[in-house]
Amino acid sequence: MSSPRPSIDANTALFLDFDGTLADLAPRPDAVHVPTSLIDTLLLLQQVLQGALAIVSGRPIAQLDALLAPLRAPAAGVHGVERRSADGYVWHLAAPSLDRVEATARALQAEVPALLIERKPGAVALHYRQAPELAQHCFDAMSAAVRESSGLTLLHGKMVLEVKPAIATKGHAIQAYLREPPFLGRRPLFAGDDVTDEAGFQAVQAEGGETIKVGEGETVASHRMADPGSLRHWLAECAARLAP
Numbered sequence: 001m002s003s004p005r006p007s008i009d010a011n012t013a014l015f016l017d018f019d020g021t022l023a024d025l026a027p028r029p030d031a032v033h034v035p036t037s038l039i040d041t042l043l044l045l046q047q048v049l050q051g052a053l054a055i056v057s058g059r060p061i062a063q064l065d066a067l068l069a070p071l072r073a074p075a076a077g078v079h080g081v082e083r084r085s086a087d088g089y090v091w092h093l094a095a096p097s098l099d100r101v102e103a104t105a106r107a108l109q110a111e112v113p114a115l116l117i118e119r120k121p122g123a124v125a126l127h128y129r130q131a132p133e134l135a136q137h138c139f140d141a142m143s144a145a146v147r148e149s150s151g152l153t154l155l156h157g158k159m160v161l162e163v164k165p166a167i168a169t170k171g172h173a174i175q176a177y178l179r180e181p182p183f184l185g186r187r188p189l190f191a192g193d194d195v196t197d198e199a200g201f202q203a204v205q206a207e208g209g210e211t212i213k214v215g216e217g218e219t220v221a222s223h224r225m226a227d228p229g230s231l232r233h234w235l236a237e238c239a240a241r242l243a244p
C-alpha cells in the first residue's frame with residue numbers, strides 16, 4: 001500500500017461505495033444516517049467532475065436515490081446487478097433463481113427473528129448483526145443453498161451474507177462505466193470498505209487508477225483511510241479545492 005495521499009482532479013472518474021464508506025455503519029440497514037454535508041459535497045463533486053461520479057453499492061439503486069436525495073447520480077446497485085448510466089438508462093443483469101436461497105434464509109429467520117432478510121432485485125441478503133453468535137450457522141446454511149443453486153455466489157460482508165448472480169461484480173460495473181461518457185478517458189478512483197469492494201479495487205488499478213480502503217482489513221487498495229468520517233472530510237476538502 002502506498003502512503004502519498006490520493007488525489008481528485010478535474011479528470012477523475014470517481015466511484016464511491018456507500019455503507020461503511022460514505023455512511024457510518026448502523027445497527028440495521030434502515031437506520032443509516034446520511035449527513036446533509038455529505039450530500040452537499042457529492043453535489044459539488046458531481047458538478048466539478050462534469051457528472052463523472054457514480055455510487056457503486058450492494059444496495060438497490062432505489063434505496064441509494066432515497067438516501068442521497070436530491071443527488072441523483074449514476075449508480076450501480078446490488079453489486080452490479082443493476083446499473084444506471086449517466087443518461088439515465090438502467091441495465092439489469094438476468095438473475096438465476098434465488099428460490100432455494102430465499103427459502104433457506106426465511107427458514108433461518110423463522111428460527112431466529114433477530115435475523116434480517118433483504119430481498120433485493122436479483123439478490124438476497126441475510127443480516128446477522130443482531131444475532132452475531134449465529135454467523136457460522138447462517139454461513140453454513142446459505143453456502144449449502146448456493147451449492148444447490150446455479151449461477152449464484154455468496155459474498156460475506158459486514159455481518160451480512162449476500163447471495164447474488166456470480167457474474168455481477170463491482171469490478172464489472174466500474175469497467176462498464178469507464179467505457180461510457182462522462183467516465184470515458186478519465187482516471188478512476190474508487191473508495192470502499194468491505195471485501196465486496198476488492199473486485200472494484202482490482203478493476204480500477206488495472207486501469208491505472210487509485211483506490212482507497214476505508215477502515216481495517218486486508219486489501220489490494222493503494223491507500224487507506226481510517227473511517228467514513230475521514231473519507232467524508234477528505235471529499236469535502238477536494239470539492240472545495242476544485243470548486244470554481
Ligand SMILES: O=P(O)(O)OC[C@H]1O[C@H](O[C@H]2O[C@H](CO)[C@@H](O)[C@H](O)[C@H]2O)[C@H](O)[C@@H](O)[C@@H]1O
Pocket residue numbers: 017018019020021024025026027028029030032056057058059060118125127129157158159160162194196
Ligand atoms: O456496497 P455497500 O454500499 O457497502 O453495501 C453493502 C451492504 O450494506 C448494507 O448492509 C451493511 O450496512 C448496514 C447499515 O450500516 C448494516 O446494518 C449491515 O450490517 C451491513 O452489512 C445493506 O443493507 C446491504 O444491502 C448492502 O449490500
